[in-house]
Amino acid sequence: MKFTIMRENLLEALQKITSICINKSILPILNNILIKLKNGILFIISHNLEIEISTKIKSCKIIKEGEISIPAKKFLEICRNFPLNKIIKIKLVDNILIIKNNFIKFKLSVLPSNLFPNFINGKNLINFNLLNFNLINLIESTQFSMGIQDARYYINGMLIKSKNNIIYTVTTDGYRLSLCYYKYLKKISNFSIIIPRKSILELMKLLNKKKNFIINIKINNNSISFKFQKLLFNTKLINGNFPSYKEIFNKKYNYYIEFDKNILKEAIKRISIISDEKNIIYMYIKKKQAIIKSKNEIQEIAEEKIKINYLGKKFKVIFNSKYIIDILNFLKCNNIFFLLDKNISIINIKSKNIKYNSYIVMPIRL
Structure with missing residues (x-):
């Protein structure tokens, strides 16, 4: 595995995906990210068993394809401290990752890529697009009422549902209840899912409040994915029944x-x-x-x-x-x-x- 890339291009991608990595996990592989070079594209993937974030970079020079798992936070700090606007050269030699330019050189330990967890999506049931600003409004309007480590696990997240072409977000911590809805302009199937609190907070870090763009959303049996701006955000869902709330508002x-x-x-x-x-x-x-x-x-x-x-x-x-x-x-x-x-x-x-x-x-x- 061997490639070169501008520091800024690599750093931007790492900053988006490494926040979910678990520091000092009892499973060392969860401290890591996966680097994959394939078909002229650099893929970077992070995973914490609940959430997976992946991104791809085309603006790099791939000399030799391959894949390896490397320490996420350490790699991020190394790239952050390279000089501005410089090319970073990265290659794998005898299970050691070498990161360097003309004057700086690091050697990092790695783990085999086959140890890195795979995010398994179930059967694709729902597929629709939503504008970035509409999704941000739905989440921001209700996220502050989510439960935090409540014994009733099904309220430790956000209900997102669709009925009669209206998308709702609902949250509660047992003491308050928040609801927001958006009238979807196209036909959309009815659904009802609960996204974990941690996943909502991580997704909001990635959504750009300055630009509006289309987000492709896919809902499966046990997960949901959001695809936008060269990023793919996957998260598992909470399996449970959200409390009834209609009677309260009525x-x-x-x-x-x-x-x-x-x-x-x-x-x-x-x-x-x-x-x-x-x-x-x-x-x-x-x-x-x-x-x-x-x-x-x-x-x-x-x-x-x-x-x-x-x-x-x-x-x-x-x-x-x-x-x-x-x-x-x-x-x-x-x-x-x-x-x-x-x-x-x-x-x-x-x-x-x-x-x-x-x-x-x-x-x-x-």
Whole structure:
């Protein structure tokens, strides 16, 4: 195996795929990436048993084809510290990878390529394309509500489903629920899958927010793949049933309160300064005014009054300030609504202008 490549071309590819590699894994091969030279193309592949990312580079000179597995982080650091805009020469000699230019030389240990895990996709069931910006919006709108290492493994990820040509993303951690939908312009088969939290976060690192492009998405029996910009992202799926959520959004609401989003957000952030570690905030609602309070175990108290659009009867609601701030940070609008049912058992938060997103926060019962 022997090839030459510009430092910048190699470094760009390595930075995209090495984040999933497991440092100091009990399986040494999971610390590695696979380098493959075939048909005039350089392929670089990373794998952590749940996710596989591969990319290809044509802008290199292949002298001799071959494949080998090499330490990912170490190889990345070596390439990063080569001089800018220089050609790197790489070859395999007696099971040692030599990386050099005219003045610098490294020798790296390698592992046989046949030890590197293969990502096995099941039967291809669904195949469709989605614009980059649409996928980013679907994910960003809901990702902050995913469960984290919850015993209910099926909520430690994002539900993505299609029904009647509408694509939905839904997440919950048991205390809040986020939903976003997008009307797909072409015919698409119905499906329902759960993508693990780690896979969603890694995919978002790769999606380019500055350019719009088409992403080809394929769903198989046990995995999903995203193909875009010379990258192929494969991930296993969570096998389980996502909690039912339609009934919550379809509840009858008795209280409708309109807030200036920025005023509400800044008030909650200020009042949260002295709240306890559970981020508990008290909100007292009356005509045209909300009083937001917090206190802690050493009897410190914070209070702020803000104007609201509401003419109903008085009531109190208690919530986790972090959950509300997560939603307000995402919503790009001037005004929002809090919708509450008769028993104040849920808070449904909606934007006045954006109809494709809905959020539920469970009030705290003290």
